[in-house]
Amino acid sequence: xxxxxxxxxAVIRRLPKYYRYLGELNKxxxxxTSSRELSDMTGFSASQIRQxxxxxxxxxxxxxxxxxxxxxxxxGKILGLDKKYKIIIVGAGNIGQAIANYTGFYEADYEVxxxxxxxxKLIGLSIRNALIMDSDDLEEFLKKEHxxxxxxxxxxxxxxxxxxxxxxxxxxxxxxxxxxDLKMPEDVYVxxxxxxESLFSLTxxxxxxxxxxx
Amino acid sequence: xxxxxxxxxAVIRRLPKYYRYLGELNKxxxxxTSSRELSDMTGFSASQIRQxxxxxxxxxxxxxxxxxxxxxxxxGKILGLDKKYKIIIVGAGNIGQAIANYTGFYEADYEVxxxxxxxxKLIGLSIRNALIMDSDDLEEFLKKEHxxxxxxxxxxxxxxxxxxxxxxxxxxxxxxxxxxDLKMPEDVYVxxxxxxESLFSLTxxxxxxxxxxx
DNA sequence: AAATAATAGAGAAATTTTTCACAATATTTA
DNA sequence: TAAATATTGTGAAAAATTTCTCTATTATTT
Ligand SMILES: NC(=O)c1ccc[n+]([C@@H]2O[C@H](COP(=O)([O-])OP(=O)(O)OC[C@H]3O[C@@H](n4cnc5c(N)ncnc54)[C@H](O)[C@@H]3O)[C@@H](O)[C@H]2O)c1
Ligand SMILES: NC(=O)c1ccc[n+]([C@@H]2O[C@H](COP(=O)([O-])OP(=O)(O)OC[C@H]3O[C@@H](n4cnc5c(N)ncnc54)[C@H](O)[C@@H]3O)[C@@H](O)[C@H]2O)c1
Numbered sequence: 001x002x003x004x005x006x007x008x009x010a011v012i013r014r015l016p017k018y019y020r021y022l023g024e025l026n027k028x029x030x031x032x033t034s035s036r037e038l039s040d041m042t043g044f045s046a047s048q049i050r051q052x053x054x055x056x057x058x059x060x061x062x063x064x065x066x067x068x069x070x071x072x073x074x075x076g077k078i079l080g081l082d083k084k085y086k087i088i089i090v091g092a093g094n095i096g097q098a099i100a101n102y103t104g105f106y107e108a109d110y111e112v113x114x115x116x117x118x119x120x121k122l123i124g125l126s127i128r129n130a131l132i133m134d135s136d137d138l139e140e141f142l143k144k145e146h147x148x149x150x151x152x153x154x155x156x157x158x159x160x161x162x163x164x165x166x167x168x169x170x171x172x173x174x175x176x177x178x179x180x181d182l183k184m185p186e187d188v189y190v191x192x193x194x195x196x197e198s199l200f201s202l203t204x205x206x207x208x209x210x211x212x213x214x
Numbered sequence: 215x216x217x218x219x220x221x222x223x224a225v226i227r228r229l230p231k232y233y234r235y236l237g238e239l240n241k242x243x244x245x246x247t248s249s250r251e252l253s254d255m256t257g258f259s260a261s262q263i264r265q266x267x268x269x270x271x272x273x274x275x276x277x278x279x280x281x282x283x284x285x286x287x288x289x290g291k292i293l294g295l296d297k298k299y300k301i302i303i304v305g306a307g308n309i310g311q312a313i314a315n316y317t318g319f320y321e322a323d324y325e326v327x328x329x330x331x332x333x334x335k336l337i338g339l340s341i342r343n344a345l346i347m348d349s350d351d352l353e354e355f356l357k358k359e360h361x362x363x364x365x366x367x368x369x370x371x372x373x374x375x376x377x378x379x380x381x382x383x384x385x386x387x388x389x390x391x392x393x394x395d396l397k398m399p400e401d402v403y404v405x406x407x408x409x410x411e412s413l414f415s416l417t418x419x420x421x422x423x424x425x426x427x428x
Numbered sequence: 429a430a431a432t433a434a435t436a437g438a439g440a441a442a443t444t445t446t447t448c449a450c451a452a453t454a455t456t457t458a
Numbered sequence: 459t460a461a462a463t464a465t466t467g468t469g470a471a472a473a474a475t476t477t478c479t480c481t482a483t484t485a486t487t488t
Contacts, residue, residue, distance in 0.1 A: 272436075
């Protein structure tokens with residue numbers, strides 16, 4: 001599908017945003033758009049949007065624009081949102097439960113199959129059809145079920161160890177919420193959600209703004 | 215403090231990571247480090263680390279390295295982590311509660327002062343000293359209390375409206391968890407945590423890896 | 429005391445990313 | 459039908475970011 005094998009991460013990071021806005025246009029019945037209009041919505045420059053999309057081939061028509069439904073579909077295919085994904089969550093605390101409760105990963109087929117925790121008070125409870133299981137049973141579970149994505153929501157002290165266990169059982173994609181960088185083999189992809197770092201950046205810009213407005 | 219007024223966002227995004235690793239070194243009693251060692255820990259190149267730090271002036275000593283405590287302090291000052299910040303959370307659902315419950319914004323002085331929600335079942339409850347208040351009382355509250363950062367954890371349908379209300383009451387820094395890009399005046403800084411986009415990127419790389427390993 | 433090794437700082441080069449500019453193509457208007 | 463307008467695709471230019479290279483400095487070893 002790709003014209004080019006190696007697409008810059010910056011491009012990949014922007015695709016979900018295009019996808020979201022195309023979904024919104026779709027929902028209100030707009031079926032034609034342009035890089036200009038997408039630029040107004042996303043804040044990225046029109047030429048950057050065209051350049052981005054051209055990495056994957058021409059989805060638009062010169063002189064006309066883009067077909068909303070088609071472009072959304074193509075971006076979905078690039079991201080892999082046309083497939084189903086089974087997810088487990090390790091660590092059923094605040095964040096783990098919040099994610100399990102979340103119904104808004106709409107437009108794509110993610111299913112939280114189970115959660116794992118070591119806290120006996122949590123084991124046995126269910127969150128939206130997903131059972132919280134004993135983390136001692138994790139390896140056995142993974143031997144039987146095919147899971148695409150594991151979410152790590154444990155304290156950082158055990159995150160590396162949990163990640164290694166997951167990888168031993170065949171997991172290749174980890175969504176990591178613990179504030180720790182996992183040391184993983186090359187063929188495991190880790191997407192970090194480092195909320196601390198996000199808040200610290202925010203703090204920097206907040207202070208910068210205050211200083212400048214003085 | 216800065217040598218240069220305009221620091222690239224890429225640099226700012228890396229500072230929290232340096233800060234975290236310096237904290238870890240500090241904790242285990244290491245008080246001297248080098249760009250080489252920080253490179254091994256963070257995965258950023260040594261020369262990039264030196265370049266980054268030089269944006270703010272020389273914190274190291276040629277031939278010697280960096281003093282861990284001092285460097286951590288300096289980065290903390292750059293980010294503004296030497297100050298206190300009062301936070302409110304609007305939307306006391308899954309994510310709002312998870313953040314209010316979180317004690318791990320350690321090493322900096324963030325205090326969640328209150329949460330706001332419109333759900334009567336939540337109003338009156340407390341999370342770690344922070345009361346969940348009626349969102350109708352938000353404006354009045356903000357007139358009396360000085361708040362630095364507002365966290366938006368409402369559904370996306372109301373996030374723009376909530377943000378505008380916050381800004382009207384003087385808020386200039388927003389940590390936005392709703393999957394929506396807020397249209398805000400220039401002098402308001404918005405830090406987005408777009409978990410959908412993060413998961414979609416993960417999905418892309420997961421599929422890419424699978425394809426390549428075939 | 430001299431030689432050696434380690435390391436930051438800093439300018440330059442290389443690379444990556446973004447923007448620009450314009451030809452090609454489609455639609456709309458006169 | 460012709461002219462005007464809108465818009466993509468694309469190569470080139472510009473800008474931003476990262477890496478390279480070397481000098482100066484410090485600590486350590488001989
Ligand atoms: N809550 C937040 O807002 C927030 C913000 C930033 C980062 N984080 C990070 O996210 C992670 C989870 O945070 P949280 O607030 O949900 O914490 P939490 O304490 O509420 O949940 C952690 C859960 O992990 C479980 N656990 C511990 N060891 C385990 C193991 N070996 N196997 C399986 N489960 C185990 C605990 O029993 C607990 O239920 C932490 O690493 C935290 O630093 C959370
Ligand atoms: N939970 C997740 O894992 C997750 C993941 C990605 C994005 N998000 C986003 O984060 C936001 C919050 O998600 P959540 O799962 O916590 O949802 P939630 O439904 O649990 O919480 C939303 C809360 O906002 C309150 N609310 C609604 N309108 C309000 C208003 N006008 N003023 C004040 N409060 C109001 C609701 O009463 C509710 O308590 C949503 O925008 C969601 O899309 C959540």
